[in-house]
Amino acid sequence: VLAAHDYPPSFLLAYAAPWTIPAQLAPAVAAATGGDAFTGDVVAIRVEPGGRGFGPRRDRQPEDVAATFRDDGAPRSCTAW
Numbered sequence: 001v002l003a004a005h006d007y008p009p010s011f012l013l014a015y016a017a018p019w020t021i022p023a024q025l026a027p028a029v030a031a032a033t034g035g036d037a038f039t040g041d042v043v044a045i046r047v048e049p050g051g052r053g054f055g056p057r058r059d060r061q062p063e064d065v066a067a068t069f070r071d072d073g074a075p076r077s078c079t080a081w
Helices: 009-014 017-033
Strands: none
Touching: 009 017
């Protein structure tokens, strides 16, 4: 519906419903990562029927990659797709 009216996919985030997903994931992410919290970073994209979207990648790739890991090797952030 958004695309049919030339609205970008990010307009979806103006509604409350999409925000229930990160709220529901937050406890599982915290438990699995040793306490990482939801940062509020959300991206909405439209994948055309039959399309593939993004390929595998790691988000938040800074110049100092080592700083994105804790001393024990665990990541400081987590991406949910």
